[in-house]
Amino acid sequence: xxxxxxxxxxxxxxxxxxxxxxxxxxxxxxxxxxxxxxxxxxxxxxxxxxxxxxxxxxxxxxxxxxxxxxxxxxxxxxxxxxxxxxxxxxxxxxxxxxxxxxxxxxxxxxxxxxxxxxxxxxxxxxxxxxxxxxxxxxxxxxxxxxxxxxxxxxxxxxxxxxxxxxxxxxxxxxxxxxxxxxxxxxxxxxxxxxxxxxxxxxxxxxxxxxxxxxxxxxxxxxxxxxxxxxxxxxxxxxxxxxxxxxxxxxxxxxxxxx
Amino acid sequence: xxxxxxxxxxxxxxxxxxxxxxxxxxxxxxxxxxxxxxxxxxxxxxxxxxxxxxxxxxxxxxxxxxxxxxxxxxxxxxxxxxxxxxxxxxxxxxxxxxxxxxxxxxxxxxxxxxxxxxxxxxxxxxxxxxxxxxxxxxxxxxxxxxxxxxxxxxxxxxxxxxxxxxxxxxxxxxxxxxxxxxxxxxxxxxxxxxxxxxxxxxxxxxxxxxxxxxxxxxxxxxxxxxxxxxxxxxxxxxxxxxxxxxxxxxxx
Numbered sequence: 001x002x003x004x005x006x007x008x009x010x011x012x013x014x015x016x017x018x019x020x021x022x023x024x025x026x027x028x029x030x031x032x033x034x035x036x037x038x039x040x041x042x043x044x045x046x047x048x049x050x051x052x053x054x055x056x057x058x059x060x061x062x063x064x065x066x067x068x069x070x071x072x073x074x075x076x077x078x079x080x081x082x083x084x085x086x087x088x089x090x091x092x093x094x095x096x097x098x099x100x101x102x103x104x105x106x107x108x109x110x111x112x113x114x115x116x117x118x119x120x121x122x123x124x125x126x127x128x129x130x131x132x133x134x135x136x137x138x139x140x141x142x143x144x145x146x147x148x149x150x151x152x153x154x155x156x157x158x159x160x161x162x163x164x165x166x167x168x169x170x171x172x173x174x175x176x177x178x179x180x181x182x183x184x185x186x187x188x189x190x191x192x193x194x195x196x197x198x199x200x201x202x203x204x205x206x207x208x209x210x211x212x213x214x215x216x217x218x219x220x221x222x223x224x225x226x227x228x229x230x231x232x233x234x235x236x237x238x239x240x241x242x243x244x245x246x247x248x249x250x251x252x253x254x255x256x257x258x
Numbered sequence: 259x260x261x262x263x264x265x266x267x268x269x270x271x272x273x274x275x276x277x278x279x280x281x282x283x284x285x286x287x288x289x290x291x292x293x294x295x296x297x298x299x300x301x302x303x304x305x306x307x308x309x310x311x312x313x314x315x316x317x318x319x320x321x322x323x324x325x326x327x328x329x330x331x332x333x334x335x336x337x338x339x340x341x342x343x344x345x346x347x348x349x350x351x352x353x354x355x356x357x358x359x360x361x362x363x364x365x366x367x368x369x370x371x372x373x374x375x376x377x378x379x380x381x382x383x384x385x386x387x388x389x390x391x392x393x394x395x396x397x398x399x400x401x402x403x404x405x406x407x408x409x410x411x412x413x414x415x416x417x418x419x420x421x422x423x424x425x426x427x428x429x430x431x432x433x434x435x436x437x438x439x440x441x442x443x444x445x446x447x448x449x450x451x452x453x454x455x456x457x458x459x460x461x462x463x464x465x466x467x468x469x470x471x472x473x474x475x476x477x478x479x480x481x482x483x484x485x486x487x488x489x490x491x492x493x494x495x496x497x498x499x500x501x502x503x504x505x506x507x508x509x510x
Contacts, residue, residue, distance in 0.1 A: 025329070032330065116351075124347040127308050131341040132413070133364030135329055 019215045022137065026145060029138040036143050043147035047109040051155060055104045059092070059159035062100060063166030066091055071175040081175045085185025088167035093190060097160040098198045099246055102205035105152050106238035110213040113144055114234035117217025118227040126218070136218065145210040152206035153199055160198065197258050201249050205242050212238045259284035259449060260305065260417070265314035267300055274300045276473030277314070282466075287443055287450040289460045291495065292470035293504065298453040299344065301470065302419045305451065306339045307332055337365055340415035344422050346406035348394040354381070354405050355390030361413040380408040385434055399426045407435070411442075418442070420452040424459050432456060436463050457496055461485070469495060471504070 066088045071081040117140055120126050126136045164186060171177040216234035220226045260282040267275040274297040282288045290298050303309040305316060307323055315324045323335050348357050358380055359373040368376065377390050384404035394402055403426055410418055423439070424432035436459045442448040454460050460467060461481055468478035469492050477484065477492045487493060494502030 028329075119350075123345060124343045125349055127303075128341070128343060128347040128349070130308055130332075131306060131336055131339065132361035132409070133333060133337065135333070 015215075015219075018219060019211055022141065022215055022218065023211060025135075025137040026142050029135060029142060033138055035146075036139055039139065039143035040146050043143045044150045047105065047113075047144075047147050048151040048155060050112065051101075051105045051108045051151070052158075054108055055101050055155050055159050056162050058100050058104050059097065059163035060166040062096055063088055063092060063163030063168075064170045066096075066163075067167035067170035067175070071171065071177075075175075081171070081177055083185055084167065084171045084175065084177055085164075085182040086189045088171075089164055089186040089190045090194065092160050092163040092167075093194050093198045095198070095246075095250075097163060098156050098202040098205060099242060101156045101159045101202065102152060102209060102242045103239060105148070105155065105206075106209045106213070106242065107235055109148070109151075110209050110238055111231050111235050113210075113213045114217040114220075114231045115227055117141075117214060118220030118230045121218060121220045122223050122226060141214045141218070144214055145207065148210035148213075149203060149206045152209070153202045156198060156202040160195075193258050197250075197253050200253060200258070201246065204245060204249055208241055208245060209238045212241065259319060260451075261315075261317040262301075262305070263315045263317075265301070265304060265311050265316065267297070267304060267309060267311045274473060275304070275311070275314075278470070278473070278475055280468055280475055280478055282449065282451060284449055285443060285447045286465035287439060287452060287463050288466045288468065289452045289454055289464040290468050290470060291454065291457070291460060292476075293495070296470045297473055298470055299421055302341075302421060302451055302453060306336055306341055306419060308341075338416045340410035340413060340418040342403075342407055342410050342418065342420045342423055344425070346394070346399075346402035348402055348406055348409070350394055352393075353390060354392050354394065354397070357394065357405060358390075358408045358412050360409060365413045376412055377408075380411045381405070383411060383438065384408050385431065400428065400431060403427065404431070404435075407438075414446070415448070417449045417451070420450065420454075422453055422455065424454060424456045432459060435459075439463050457498070471495075 067084050070084050070087040074081045074083065117126075117136075120136075120140070126140075129136050129139055168179070168182055171182045172179045213234045216230045216237070220230040222229075262278055262280045262282075265275050265278040266273070278297075278301060280288075290301065292298050300309060304311050305318075307316075307326065311324055315322055317323070318335065318338070321335075326332050326335060348354075349360065352360065355374065355377045358377040362368045362373060362376065374390070378387070381387060381389065384407050386401065386404055386408070389397070389401070389405075394405070397405065403423070407423065420439070423435050427435065439450055439452065440463055443450060450463075452460070452463065464481050466478060466480060467484045469476045471491050477487060477489050479487070484492065485496070490503045494504050
């Protein structure tokens with residue numbers, strides 16, 4: 001048992017080391033060579049567009065269910081569905097918007113990135129990049145890392161708005177809350193620092209998803225089966241790390257008063 | 259030009275190269291033959307430093323490249339080489355034209371306006387035309403291989419490493435590729451290292467032939483000497499006989 005635990009720890013540390021090495025190489029190539037601008041823009045649009053529909057649907061229904069739950073709870077405690085906008089807005093902007101968007105992108109675009117880079121690895125396309133004078137870090141990883149870091153915060157902002165709109169629909173049309181009350185509940189109590197709280201978290205999530213998914217792709221071994229395994233690992237690792245990171249970021253940002 | 263001494267490379271507990279010694283002369287075609295899994299691809303991947311050997315040395319034009327670590331320095335070394343991958347390794351997301359001219363951006367100063375012309379020229383050399391706009395997924399296996407060769411030729415490298423250039427091609431196309439390898443030698447003085455199982459092509463194009471067996475070079479010699487050799491391993495291999503010292507394990 002100790003032997004397998006030891007092996008697990010060594011493997012974990014090796015992977016952290018390899019992923020850190022990849023991030024270091026990214027910094028090296030960013031300084032030493034021009035950015036692959038077209039690739040970066042293409043990837044940003046691709047990641048954003050690929051995840052847009054799922055992110056919208058997820059946040060819309062999350063906003064709706066939050067409003068429904070908050071409305072029912074308030075009704076049973078205070079006999080009136082009040083502060084629905086505030087509850088929906090806070091939950092979305094500070095927590096659910098960034099986390100759920102990151103989940104959706106990791107499952108959709110993150111998996112696609114790992115599968116693409118992994119397939120390139122097992123079909124020797126990564127080796128071909130080396131022989132044609134460029135580096136996979138420069139040509140594949142940096143554009144995708146930047147693309148995730150640009151696309152996810154934008155998608156998060158979009159998800160926040162859609163979620164609040166979902167909450168609005170349920171509050172106004174199902175719970176009978178006047179529309180201006182719902183909007184006022186949001187605008188009065190939710191400030192710029194709340195928006196920043198979620199926005200900063202989404203940037204960290206994005207960078208982490210980019211690192212995990214590119215790393216898993218680059219270190220794929222063993223044909224089609226290997227690509228499948230890498231893709232699953234990339235999504236699972238990203239999702240777990242999103243939740244772990246979320247706790248620590250929330251603690252740090254709260255202590256900083258954001 | 260390329261001196262390989264006591265080269266060793268393992269993957270886990272599999273010892274693939276166990277002390278390879280080989281000299282590759284400038285402007286010559288050197289063919290490497292040997293059974294599957296004897297380390298032919300591993301050897302040429304070490305030469306272009308896609309793999310790092312554990313020990314031994316590879317000296318290219320007087321420079322020891324065995325243990326270069328820096329990506330920049332490695333990129334500089336690789337500039338001299340072209341590499342034809344066994345399965346082509348074309349970039350799926352790019353068109354044939356973009357694939358062929360891919361290396362020009364990173365390895366040469368060729369203006370972008372020349373790219374289309376170069377793609378057309380190099381594709382014509384391998385017997386293909388009007389396919390620049392297609393994606394690799396729309397090509398047959400043999401066509402992929404030829405596009406990949408056109409991609410290698412586009413950057414005009416001094417040394418070309420071919421990993422089974424004629425496998426998957428019909429006999430006529432195999433002949434055309436063999437002639438092309440000889441043409442590159444005669445007209446441009448390109449040094450070629452060719453891995454092949456096609457003995458007819460090997461005898462046609464080689465100046466030197468080397469046979470890898472159990473991780474070392476069993477024999478490296480000119481074509482005439484190679485054909486006449488009494489070395490039982492080489493003899494069995496070039497005759498394609500199932501009887502001899504090389505025993506294949508066949509599972510029932």
